[in-house]
Amino acid sequence: MSDAPSLTLCDATLRDGSHAYQHQITAEQIQAYASAAEAAGVAYLEVGHGNGLGASSLQVGESLLTDEEMLTLAKEPLKHTKLSVHIIPGFATIQRDIQLAMDLGVELFRIGCHCTEADVCERHISFLRQQSEEVWGVLMMSHMASAAVLLEEAKKMQSYGAQGIVLMDSAGAYLPEEVKQKVGLLVENLEVAVGFHAHQNLGLAIANSLVAVEAGARILDGTAKGFGAGAGNAPLELLVAVLQQKQILTGVDLYAMLDAANLVERLFGSALPTMSDVSIVSGLAGVFSGFAKPVKRVAEQFQVDPRDIFVELGKRRVVGGQEDLIVEVASALAAGKETI
């Protein structure tokens, strides 16, 4: 018999970072970082295309490596750290993608969907629990729904068998009081552990993560050097440092995590995210951080201000998967038309 650790850290560097690297992470980078994550002792290492298993496509960007290649490479050095994948039903299918990941030794499956559409996860979560795999539910773009709606959706995922529920601040739009309210309500009403996945658009990723822990979260996501979509995630090395300062046990070695962060700096250099005018506006507009690169590209193409594109996308309440609207909005802005 054993007790679960007090706080579980999930390292999404090789998954969320894929957005920041246009999904071109190489075999050498995966091998090197997976070894560093293992040395640091993070509980889970999430690997794959930024949009998860099976997502490599023209629509959201093609990966340099296949899912099979990425997972095989990452798995090799992992002894204590468990390999994890992000799954969005619609991109990933059970037979083609999930079965493959199970065969490759993935130990945690995080099934994500837009925060008001938990129903679409039922088959994936149920299937994995029937195989006795560890599975969590992930509510993405969770700033777009009220606490009550998030609770309803989280309860659905719990009823399907999810053993953890993670709220993603996919747009980096959360303010601390909202984190406290939403995470707190879920903690109060769910049986399973609750987690929080922060983004840095408004410079609050670490602060929001700490508020989530104070509200009862037992899972935190982060990435080394914040390597992730948009303005990046909660930098894991910082997270480990402040959690250590607060005497919250994570099982992660601080120096080894700092080494991993240094490694990420060497591996990904100029692709590391920074807080920019565009990322701040995208956070304020509440638009998915993964839109940053395509928005910049389209803004150049149509000679419009990328910040205006984000504001307009925010008005339309766009979500991941609606990347094609970027062109429509930019085109309308260029023509001087009202977009809505």
Next chain:
Amino acid sequence: MNAQAQHLVKSDVERALSTALPRLESLAGKHIFLSGATGCLGLWLLEYVKVLNEDHGFSLQVSALQRNEHDLLTRAPHLAQFEGLSLLSGDVRYLDGIPADVTHVIHAAALSDRRLLASRPVEVAEVNALGTHRILQAVRLLEDVHNVVLLSSGLVYGTQPLDCERITEQFTGELPSNTVNAVYAESKRFAEAIAVGFASESKIPLSIVRPFAVIGPYQRLDLPWAVTDFIRDSFHGGPIKIMGDGTTVRSIMYAGDFASWVLCACAAKLRGETFNVGSPEAIDLLTLAEKITSHFSPQPDIQLNAGHLGHHPSRLVPEVSHAQNTLGVGFSLNLDQAITQTLTWNRYIRSS
């Protein structure tokens, strides 16, 4: 289903009948309409009827309603054809009638999967409450109905206080109605109220059965309940994850006894009675998990507090003396034996 699994269930039925048989004699030559025939309870009831007809000359007829045409063939092909069985297919919400010579009705059709409850609560309410309405409308047209047994739920009681050892049929606990979670319990409460209304208006002889947790053959392991999770995860090598500290308390009845009690309630010449059906022996989830994992080698790890900290334990344990005293029913297997039988049956199924 392989011969060993069939034999195990038949042995259980024969063991239960060794004491229950005299109480079932009033069913000889009668005609039962059974809804929910392919659920765990329905399959066990068919096993009993098959043995009663083949080995004890009961000449019972059963009209068994299944939702889809091939459900029974898929789940238990050996039960799809035996003397006295007629298979009907259809949704209880759209039932167009019950055979005119039916004398007894067991209404067990319901949606109880909490995944469905979360995703399609309106459908759950419709099947459980309006399905009952539809059945009783059809029952009202029968000329010679002796008993209608409505399968309700132990969840109609609401929250059992931790300091209340067992809940009796008179207990009423806190049950907020304005949440999605309330839909299942409220649909069962409304089904009871509808049935009582029909009984009053049309003088239908009615018995209400409120079942609690069960374990046994025919229980689907893909259902996300604690006991099915423990068994399924043990078969996969574990670990068993308990969200809280393991102090949540339940009681678990063997599915074969559950069916035997329901059949006895059906055979009893009573009107307007409500019975708790379950085990009165409390067991916390940690002990239950330990009992299950002890049957596996290597023994799967049990992880406590896998959920959030400060998880609140709950308790759900029935007082069943009313059923025991009124129906004369008892237990053919204790919990340890029930777990052994369940795991053995599942091993047979997996091996085939």
